[in-house]
Amino acid sequence: MTHPTDLLGQLFAGAFDVLKTFRPRRPIHPQGVLLKGTLERVGGGPPSGIDFLDTPGTTPVTARLSRSLGVPVSWPDIVGLAVRLHTDDGDADVLLASTGWRVPNRFALTWHRTAGAARLTSLMPYRGRKGPVLLGATTRGADPGAPGRYRPDTEWELDLFWASPLGPWRRFGSLRLGAELDGEGRVQDTALRFDPLLSVLPTAGTYEWTRRLREHSYRLARS
Numbered sequence: 001m002t003h004p005t006d007l008l009g010q011l012f013a014g015a016f017d018v019l020k021t022f023r024p025r026r027p028i029h030p031q032g033v034l035l036k037g038t039l040e041r042v043g044g045g046p047p048s049g050i051d052f053l054d055t056p057g058t059t060p061v062t063a064r065l066s067r068s069l070g071v072p073v074s075w076p077d078i079v080g081l082a083v084r085l086h087t088d089d090g091d092a093d094v095l096l097a098s099t100g101w102r103v104p105n106r107f108a109l110t111w112h113r114t115a116g117a118a119r120l121t122s123l124m125p126y127r128g129r130k131g132p133v134l135l136g137a138t139t140r141g142a143d144p145g146a147p148g149r150y151r152p153d154t155e156w157e158l159d160l161f162w163a164s165p166l167g168p169w170r171r172f173g174s175l176r177l178g179a180e181l182d183g184e185g186r187v188q189d190t191a192l193r194f195d196p197l198l199s200v201l202p203t204a205g206t207y208e209w210t211r212r213l214r215e216h217s218y219r220l221a222r223s
Contacts (some may be wrong), residue, residue, distance in 0.1 A: 029080050031147045032066035034190040035156070037177035039085060046170055048162040051203040053172045060086045063177055064190055065115055066147055068097070073148030076111035079118040080214040081137070083175070084196035085202070093199040096120035096137055103166050106134065115156070116143025124213070125165055127205030136169055144179075150187045152179050164205030 011114050041054035061083050068078035079098040098110045098118035112118040116139040126133030137158040144156040156177040161169040179187045197211060 006028065012187040025035050029064075029066035029068050029082075030070040031159070032064045032189045033090040033147050033150045033187050034180045035063040035065060035194075036180050037061055037063065037156075037175065038046065039083070039160070039173060039175050042171075043162075043176070045129070045172060048133050048170070048189070049130030050126060050133055050162070050201070052201060053133075053162055061175070061177075062190075062192065064192060064194065065144075065177075075114075077146075078109050078147070079112050079115050079120065081115070081120055083195060084192070084199070087202055089202060091199050092201050093196045094135065094201055095122065095194060095196050096135065097123055099123055101136070101138075103171070106136075106163075112146075114143050114146045115139065116145075120158075124205065124210040125199055127207055132149040132165055132207070134163050134165060136163065137175060139172075144177075147189075150179060152181055152185065152187050156181075 023131045032042065037060075039056060039059045039061050041053060041057050041059075043054060044056075047054045063081060066074075066080045066082070071077050081096045083094045083096070085094065097120060098112055099111060099121045100106050100108050101119045101121075106121055109120065109123075118139075120137040122135040127133075137160050139156065140159050141157045142151075142154050144154040145151045150191050155168050156175075158175040158177075159171055160173045160175055161171050163169045180190075182188045197206065197214060200206060
């Protein structure tokens with residue numbers, strides 16, 4: 001018997017496939033900005049149950065900021081931030097999207113004109129030793145703008161948090177990102193593909209229902 005989340009995942013994939021006929025390269029998140037930087041974990045706070053988050057350390061990252069629907073840059077859009085962690089054990093991908101911050105709005109997507117105005121979350125939980133864990137990020141300092149009007153001279157600083165699905169957000173670190181510029185000093189996009197199902201956050205697991213929801217669409221994106 002097909003699981004309900006698998007059916008829903010197939011519906012998402014069907015809509016994704018329709019979009020792919022119009023945008024074969026990137027059906028969603030068509031325009032982005034390539035970023036490089038570091039993720040710093042401070043440790044010492046209440047444990048999330050995911051050792052990578054709970055242990056102090058600094059990890060180099062490559063990231064892509066994007067607008068999900070690709071509407072005109074003057075319109076609000078869903079903000080997406082894909083982060084690739086370059087760890088000693090290999091690369092791991094984390095995907096964040098603009099949502100609300102409190103319960104229940106942290107499970108609903110939101111639209112913004114710039115990245116700095118958005119609160120970003122993983123939307124779906126990771127599996128930790130103590131239960132499900134959401135990730136979140138908020139801008140601290142200057143707003144970098146958005147693809148199509150990104151400010152190339154801005155260092156984008158974000159505070160990083162974790163929470164149980166219904167619990168308070170707890171800060172575990174920070175993320176600092178700067179745009180990778182081309183030879184003429186302009187921001188540039190990247191052809192990198194990010195996939196949190198193939199490259200899972202270190203020491204974290206995934207839930208089967210979240211995998212069912214996403215795997216069909218991600219498989220299409222890789223094809």
